[in-house]
Amino acid sequence: MTKLLTLGLILDFDDLSEKGSHDLIKWLELNPDVTLKKYLLKNSSPRRNYLASSLWSLITYLESLFYRRYFANYLKKLMNLEDFFMLDIEVLCSSNFIYSSQFKSLQSDQIDLFLMLNFDEKVQDLCNASQHGILSIHSLLSTDARNRYPQALYEVLFKTNKTGFSLLHQKSVNANIDTIFNAAFPTHNYFLANKRNLLKRRNIYIKNNLTFFIKNRFFQNNFGHSPLLVRLPHIPNLAQQMRYFSAIFYRFFLKASKKFLFTQPRWSVGFYLDHWKTFKFKEAHVINNPNNCYLADPFIISNSGKNYCFVEEYSFNTSKGRISVYEINSTKALHLGYAIEEPFHMSFPYLFTFEGKTYMLPETSANNDIRIYESVKFPLEWKLKKILMKDIFAVDSMILFYDNLWWLLTNINPDNGTDACSDLCIFYSSHPFSETWHEHKLNPLIVDSELARNGGLLFDKDAIFRVSQKQKFDQYGGEFQISRVNVMNEEKYSESVEHSFEPSKILQSKAAHHFHSNGKITVFDFLK
Numbered sequence: 001m002t003k004l005l006t007l008g009l010i011l012d013f014d015d016l017s018e019k020g021s022h023d024l025i026k027w028l029e030l031n032p033d034v035t036l037k038k039y040l041l042k043n044s045s046p047r048r049n050y051l052a053s054s055l056w057s058l059i060t061y062l063e064s065l066f067y068r069r070y071f072a073n074y075l076k077k078l079m080n081l082e083d084f085f086m087l088d089i090e091v092l093c094s095s096n097f098i099y100s101s102q103f104k105s106l107q108s109d110q111i112d113l114f115l116m117l118n119f120d121e122k123v124q125d126l127c128n129a130s131q132h133g134i135l136s137i138h139s140l141l142s143t144d145a146r147n148r149y150p151q152a153l154y155e156v157l158f159k160t161n162k163t164g165f166s167l168l169h170q171k172s173v174n175a176n177i178d179t180i181f182n183a184a185f186p187t188h189n190y191f192l193a194n195k196r197n198l199l200k201r202r203n204i205y206i207k208n209n210l211t212f213f214i215k216n217r218f219f220q221n222n223f224g225h226s227p228l229l230v231r232l233p234h235i236p237n238l239a240q241q242m243r244y245f246s247a248i249f250y251r252f253f254l255k256a257s258k259k260f261l262f263t264q265p266r267w268s269v270g271f272y273l274d275h276w277k278t279f280k281f282k283e284a285h286v287i288n289n290p291n292n293c294y295l296a297d298p299f300i301i302s303n304s305g306k307n308y309c310f311v312e313e314y315s316f317n318t319s320k321g322r323i324s325v326y327e328i329n330s331t332k333a334l335h336l337g338y339a340i341e342e343p344f345h346m347s348f349p350y351l352f353t354f355e356g357k358t359y360m361l362p363e364t365s366a367n368n369d370i371r372i373y374e375s376v377k378f379p380l381e382w383k384l385k386k387i388l389m390k391d392i393f394a395v396d397s398m399i400l401f402y403d404n405l406w407w408l409l410t411n412i413n414p415d416n417g418t419d420a421c422s423d424l425c426i427f428y429s430s431h432p433f434s435e436t437w438h439e440h441k442l443n444p445l446i447v448d449s450e451l452a453r454n455g456g457l458l459f460d461k462d463a464i465f466r467v468s469q470k471q472k473f474d475q476y477g478g479e480f481q482i483s484r485v486n487v488m489n490e491e492k493y494s495e496s497v498e499h500s501f502e503p504s505k506i507l508q509s510k511a512a513h514h515f516h517s518n519g520k521i522t523v524f525d526f527l528k
Contacts (some may be wrong), residue, residue: 002024005214006035008111008130011089013040015117015232020199026208027514033214033273037109038089047082049237056235059245063192063411092123099139103129103171113213120231125173132217135210137202138229140164149240151232152195155187157244159473162449163187163194165202167209169219177226180219181209183447185422186471190248197419202415205447208242220442264511265527267296269311271328272524276458276517281505286525287326287333292316297348297457298523300328300488303358307521308379310339310360312347320345325379328521330508337380340373348396350457354432359385365395365420367506370410370432386433395420396454402464402488406432409466414444421471424452438490445493455480456516464488466495469513477513479503487490503527 009028015021028036031377034512103125115132116123119138127133138150141160155163170177183205188194213221236244258264264403270284289295290313297312306327313324322341326333340346340362348363358375370392374385388408397410408427411420423444427437449471456467464485472478484501503512509526515521 004035006037006110006112007210008106008114008126009036009038010092010114010116010126010134011038011040012118018199020196020203021117022322024203024206027203037111039092041092041120052238052241053235055238055241059241060192063190066190075483092309106130106520110215115210118231118234119168119229121229122231124170127170127172127175130522132213133169134171135177135180135205136168138166138168138226139232140182141167148230148232150234150236152198153191153236153240153244156189156191156194157247160187161470161478163198163471165198165356168224168229177229179223179226180221181447182223183204183422184449186419186449187473189251189474191244200415200417201422224328244494250327266294267314267524267525267527269295269298269309269523270507271298271300271309271333272522273331274522275519276515276522279459279522281507284507285331285333286507287311290335295324296525297363297514297524299351300347300521301351301358301520301524302518303378303521307518308336309333309521309523310347310349310351310379313338314347320366321347323349323360339380340382342367348394348454350398352399352432354401357435359432361397361399363395363397365393368393370394370397370408386434388437393418393420398454398457400457400464401432405430405490406434407488409454409457410439412444421451421453421469421476424454424468426488428490440493441491442493448504451481451497453513455514458482458515458517459519465498468514470500475511478511480513480515482515 001299009025028034106126106129109379113132114126114130114134116134116136119136124134134392141154152163154297162184164182166179167181168177169180172353183202185197185201190302209219235395266289268289269287271287272279272284287295293313293315295311299310301308301310309326310330311324311326312321314321321338323346325336327336339349340360342364344364345366346362346364350361352359352361358378360373361370362373364371369387370389371387372385373382375381376383392412393416394410394412397408399406399408405428410425412423412425413420414423424446425443426445428440429437451468451470453469453471454466455469458465458467465482466485467475467480467482470479470481480501481497483495483497486494486496501512503509503526506512506524506526507528509528511527512524514525
């Protein structure tokens with residue numbers, strides 16, 4: 001039986017104004033394994049500039065109007081003053097607790113662990129008032145203390161590829177601050193969208209880590225000591241706000257101009273006539289896109305002495321993709337027809353063989369499942385063989401046999417949203433068509449939008465290499481890298497990046513996110 005965890009939740013007024021924080025508080029209050037005690041840091045925020053506060057409220061209100069039908073309600077003010085005083089919160093007035101009369105009072109509460117939603121170096125001495133110290137949250141990026149920006153604003157303004165957070169654990173005042181978890185998601189174009197996504201996504205991983213701690217009384221990860229950290233402001237100063245407003249206005253104007261004055265870039269597929277390790281960009285050939293369509297996500301396979309390239313063919317007329325087939329012969333690509341077309345969008349036609357037969361595991365996230373098709377008459381006739389998982393939004397799934405088990409590598413958004421670029425999950429089974437797939441104990445194995453999403457699978461002798469996409473700011477599939485899989489078993493998974501490809505080197509393209517080879521021919525896609 002799990003012993004109850006007495007959790008001391010340290011809040012400030014900013015926490016009470018965000019729905020993401022409110023949802024986490026509600027989860028803790030309803031958790032049967034947690035006894036929750038709430039504390040408010042009365043003086044946790046510096047004195048505010050009312051002009052800056054008012055202007056920032058206006059800016060975020062205007063953004064909420066723009067995003068109203070999507071998620072403006074997610075960041076609304078949730079609590080009025082009357083609601084606040086009904087929360088049973090003890091007010092903490094001092095920032096030097098270890099020498100205050102409240103310190104002994106906190107010790108008498110017998111707190112197992114403190115949780116602080118916004119890191120504050122002024123209250124680190126609270127560690128000594130609990131058995132297991134304090135768990136806190138900080139931005140993944142360490143910004144200059146002289147020029148600090150609120151989290152989720154800095155990333156938008158300076159166009160960083162990702163916005164993330166770190167979970168920090170400090171056992172005592174004299175102990176190091178350890179990073180126990182990192183997570184990063186694609187940076188959205190506007191502050192409100194970026195902040196909403198961050199708060200919503202971070203709750204999932206906070207819950208996962210707390211659930212593990214409740215059962216085991218320790219955290220399963222330790223990524224090393226954190227650098228010197230400081231509390232980030234909640235509201236930007238006037239200069240930062242003016243800079244943000246100017247940047248957003250310019251960005252909006254630039255996008256509108258490109259939309260009306262320039263041809264929009266489209267994905268295309270290319271191929272190189274040799275092994276992927278000898279890949280030469282200048283010797284690649286391009287498959288012409290069909291009219292009003294683009295090609296992407298190529299996979300190459302040999303059959304009866306011929307090489308076949310399966311691709312996603314996306315139609316702008318129908319707004320969905322189908323699986324198209326080309327025969328690669330010398331420097332030419334001959335279009336043979338269509339392998340699979342469903343009423344829903346399909347892409348990423350991953351291919352594998354089993355017991356002498358060829359199978360395809362295309363992406364069918366639009367149908368909320370993971371499915372396998374069997375080749376009836378290669379390469380154009382296929383039938384549905386097995387639905388591996390239902391009611392799941394998973395993208396770019398790949399399957400392989402390794403160390404006497406079948407492994408399914410896929411990208412799943414744990415909050416059922418459409419951003420599936422940040423989480424790599426793995427499942428394993430004894431058979432590729434098994435009814436039961438076991439989830440890896442460390443899922444998600446990677447939470448990083450620059451590394452998690454699959455872009456292909458490569459082999460070289462006994463080595464396995466996973467191709468992963470690197471999402472760029474305001475650009476899906478900005479570039480890709482190739483990582484060697486070092487360990488993959490029921491207990492562990494690790495990989496290390498060995499090759500990285502800049503899109504400008506691939507036929508001077510704007511982006512590239514897919515790479516595959518059968519050892520004789522290498523195929524890839526690019527945006528131009």
